[in-house]
Amino acid sequence: MKRLGLILILLSCMAGSAVKAAEKKVIVIFVQFQDLSFTTPPTEFKAFTDSLSLYFNDQFHGDPAYSFEAGPVVTLGRKYSYYGANDSSQSDVLMYQGVEEACRAAADSINFADYSNGSESSVRDVLIMVPGQSEENSGDKNLFRPQYVSLIDRNSYLFLDGRRITDYALSCELGPDGGFSGIGDLAHEYSHILGLKDLYDTDGEGSGGLSKALWGSTALMDKGNTNKGGHIPPNYNAADFFTLGKGKGEVLDSAGHYTLRPISEEGHYYIFKGPAEGEVFLMECRDDKGWDSGIGGSGMLIYHYDRSEGDALWSDYYSTSLTASQRWTHNQLNCNPAHQCVELEAPDGDHAFFPSGNNVDFTSETTPAFRFWDGTPSPLAVTGIRHNGDRSVSFNLVKPLAILPPIPFQTSVIMQWECDGSIEVDSCAVHCYSSGNQVTALRGTRNQDGGWGCYVRGLSPNTSYVFIILLYRHGKAVYSGETRATTLSQRKGMFPFIHLNYPDRNPDGSFPKGCRIPLQIFNASDAALIAWFYNNLNVSAGTDGLFTLEESGILSARIYWEDGSCDIIEKKITVR
Numbered sequence: 035m036k037r038l039g040l041i042l043i044l045l046s047c048m049a050g051s052a053v054k055a056a057e058k059k060v061i062v063i064f065v066q067f068q069d070l071s072f073t074t075p076p077t078e079f080k081a082f083t084d085s086l087s088l089y090f091n092d093q094f095h096g097d098p099a100y101s102f103e104a105g106p107v108v109t110l111g112r113k114y115s116y117y118g119a120n121d122s123s124q125s126d127v128l129m130y131q132g133v134e135e136a137c138r139a140a141a142d143s144i145n146f147a148d149y150s151n152g153s154e155s156s157v158r159d160v161l162i163m164v165p166g167q168s169e170e171n172s173g174d175k176n177l178f179r180p181q182y183v184s185l186i187d188r189n190s191y192l193f194l195d196g197r198r199i200t201d202y203a204l205s206c207e208l209g210p211d212g213g214f215s216g217i218g219d220l221a222h223e224y225s226h227i228l229g230l231k232d233l234y235d236t237d238g239e240g241s242g243g244l245s246k247a248l249w250g251s252t253a254l255m256d257k258g259n260t261n262k263g264g265h266i267p268p269n270y271n272a273a274d275f276f277t278l279g280k281g282k283g284e285v286l287d288s289a290g291h292y293t294l295r296p297i298s299e300e301g302h303y304y305i306f307k308g309p310a311e312g313e314v315f316l317m318e319c320r321d322d323k324g325w326d327s328g329i330g331g332s333g334m335l336i337y338h339y340d341r342s343e344g345d346a347l348w349s350d351y352y353s354t355s356l357t358a359s360q361r362w363t364h365n366q367l368n369c370n371p372a373h374q375c376v377e378l379e380a381p382d383g384d385h386a387f388f389p390s391g392n393n394v395d396f397t398s399e400t401t402p403a404f405r406f407w408d409g410t411p412s413p414l415a416v417t418g419i420r421h422n423g424d425r426s427v428s429f430n431l432v433k434p435l436a437i438l439p440p441i442p443f444q445t446s447v448i449m450q451w452e453c454d455g456s457i458e459v460d461s462c463a464v465h466c467y468s469s470g471n472q473v474t475a476l477r478g479t480r481n482q483d484g485g486w487g488c489y490v491r492g493l494s495p496n497t498s499y500v501f502i503i504l505l506y507r508h509g510k511a512v513y514s515g516e517t518r519a520t521t522l523s524q525r526k527g528m529f530p531f532i533h534l535n536y537p538d539r540n541p542d543g544s545f546p547k548g549c550r551i552p553l554q555i556f557n558a559s560d561a562a563l564i565a566w567f568y569n570n571l572n573v574s575a576g577t578d579g580l581f582t583l584e585e586s587g588i589l590s591a592r593i594y595w596e597d598g599s600c601d602i603i604e605k606k607i608t609v610r
Contacts (some may be wrong), residue, residue, distance in 0.1 A: 058098040060159040060224070061149045062086070064107040065136040067114040072107065072165045072207055074214045079104045079163075085217050086224075092325060093270045094280065095301065102161075108139040115176035118169070125169065125179045130188040133162055133202050137194060147195040157197045158227055161220055162204040168219075171210045180205045180219040182226035201227050209264050216264030222254055229278055230255050231362060233376055237369045240350035245371040248273075248337075248378045249386050252320070252329045261328030269325045272303035272316040273337050273376045283316075286431060287414070289454070293428040294319040294334070298326060306414065308406040312342035312359065315379075315404065315412070319427040320387070333387035334419055334427045336379040336396060344407055347373045358407075373407065388419040388427075395419070397434070398514045399504075411502075411514045417457075432456060434505055434513035441535055441552060441579075442519045445559045446491040448552055448579040449478075451503055451515070453486065459505045459512075464488040467500040478503070479577040481550075487578025495559060496523040522556075530558040532591055532605045544608040550580035555591055555603070563594040568607075583609050 062083050066072055083102040090100040110117070110132050117132040137146070137160065150157050169177040182203045185192065192199045203223035209215045226232075233255040235245040250257035251268065258268040275281030281301030286292070297303055297318045306315040316337040320326055340346065340358040347370045349356050358375050361367050367375040379402040380386045381393035388396065396419070398404050398411030405411050419429045432454050441448040447466075453459045462478030478488045493499065498520045505513040533556040539545055553566050553575045566573050569587040576582075586609045593601040 056098040056152075058100050058151050058159070059149050060086075060100065060102045060161060061105045061140075061144060061146075062102060062161040062163060062220075063105040063136050063140050064163050065132060066107065066109050066165050067117070068109070068112060070114040070165045071109075074207055076107060078214055079107075082163075082214075082217065086221065089217055089221055089267065089325065092298070093301075106140050106143050108136050110135050114164075114166075114178075118176040118178050120175055126181065129178060129181075129204070130183055130185055130190055130202075133160075133183075133185070133204075134190060134192050134199075136162065137192060137199055141194045145195050146197050146199065150197050153197070155198060156200045157194075158201040159224075160199060160202045161224060162202055163207055163215075163220070164204060165207045167208045167210070167212070168206040171206075171208075178204060178206060180223050182223045203227055210260075211263060213263070216262070216266070218254070218259035218261065218264035218267035221267050222259035225255060225274075230274055231277070231365050231367055232256075233273070233368055235368050235371075236366060237349075237351050241348055241366075241370040243371050245368045245374055246378070247368040247374065248376065249330070249380070252335065252378065252386060258329065266325060266328050268329050269298045269320075270301075271320075271335065271337070272297060272318040273339055275301055275303065276305070276314070276316055276339060289414075289430075289432050291428065291430055293422075293426050295426050296321040296323075296326075298324060306412060308412070309408065309410050310342040310344055310406065313340045313344065313406055315339070317416075319425075321425045323425075331385065331387040332425070333389060333421045334429070335387060336416075338374075338377040338379055338402075338407075340373075340375045340377075340407060342407075345373075346370065346375060387421075389421060397512060399511045411516055413515060415457075415513055430456075435503060435515045437503060437515050437517045440501065440517060440519035442521050443533065443535070443552070443554050444495045444522045444524060444556065445493050446489065446554070446579065447493065447499065447501070447519050447521065449488045449490060449501055449503070449517075450481075450578065451478075451486050452484075453505060457505075457513070458507050460508065461506045462486050462488075463504045463506070464490060465502045465504065466490050466493075467502070468494075468497060473499070481576075481578060482582075487576075487580065489575065489577060489579030493521050495521050497521050524559065525557050528557050530555050530561075530593060530601065530603065532556075532589065532603055534605070540610055542610075544610045545583050547584060547609050548582060550576075550578075550582050552579055553581050553591075555593060558593050560596070561593050562596050565592045565594070566590070567592070583607060585609055 083104045086102040087100050117129045118126050121127050146157050149159050164178050169179050184201055186200050205219035233253050234247050248256040254267050283303055283305050285305045303318040316339050318335050322332045341362050342358050346356050346358040346361050361375050381388050381390040395417045396404050397415040415432050415434050417430045421427055434454050436452045438450040465475045466473045476488050478486045501517050503515045504511045533554040567590040588604055589607050590604045
């Protein structure tokens, strides 16, 4: 461990350091018991805290500048089993009392006010190391688990040097192999003090089974704290920085070509917002060097991050369904595999990183899909993901289709959209839904101006509809978009009239030559037949529901009713 600490310190000096905005001091107290003492020489403790300092300074790039300090070795007055015993609801039930004793003993040699980091009332940055292996690795149920504990939740009122000690994080001296522990466990537990939650499945096989979460090794708050025996925990990821409001998160909503450097360099990542507050997609670049040498690959990682008030499904522990926000409150983020609140959107079952083989796109129709939890497709598509020789990743961000405002009538809606010219599209389709049930599906048609349209008929008045537009290439859906419209109400007692819903008239009320208008009668939804004429010639709308005006004339509609009667409505049209 000493050698590792020296190597990491040298690497830090070689890499340089950012301007230090503020210093954050953290004390590590080494706590042993009447019947259990450290086997590691105290000289190793300084190398351990130096490595912690290096790790957190590499994450936050000196803002703040971390200084982890090796405090005293103190011996408590009882055997370890007194503090480490478990009950049915929690582990190490009385260890908080051991921490209180340790802090009182340490107060003879340290000033806790030095570790309040600007607070006039409390100290949160207290870390504890205890001798031996963890309970999990040793099989001794009276030993300790790495843990974060709020002393406030334990109703502890410990005041030292004018400050209340409110939190602590604890790890064990020895790793699974019996050698001196790496910093991974304590880095993980201390990150809880900073505000991060566990990203592994904290209820195991409960709540629908074991979640894959962040694939273990990619995240410190998953199982990455054990990478390289705990000596090389992974860098903070985009989800960590987004949770803490740190790093350099940039919202992307414009088409273009983009490049991301490894997040370890400056904490840069991209954010894609969704329809629900608190639900986003996050994108980062990772490189399997340095702290990330144990993450299992390099390239782009994409996360679906949900902290919204939306339903996040069943929790066995709480015997009820939880919202995503509640899962964050209860530290149950990734317990239900059907709705992980920080989900790694891996390109396939064997590879976490993009690109992977032919998987170089992330769109609304790929697997996994660029869709939000309510099913809404992202209006953006990530294409051509590339891992470059300089360790960066690059990609194209496109808006596959721009959906124009739907034109609703009483029993029909005219849909119009445009496809991005940079993408290949063979055909389009429109699926119409009402109250979650599909009403109809129609093919879109290309207009003379290069755009697309579809005339959706047979709808009910005053009804809300969802329209999903699918773009196809070689017979396979590759992109989609979604919009909504509500059909117009019937007007009782109003005589039918020609409904010219065209907003781009000339200032004098005339129509531009070549413009396309709907052929619609208002208040005639129960007519048996409507025939259209222009200058006494029979005409009809195209498959997109629109008719092209080339010259001035008389637009006439003949409305045939079920009783055999006929009404004729005419309107003079001026084209300039």
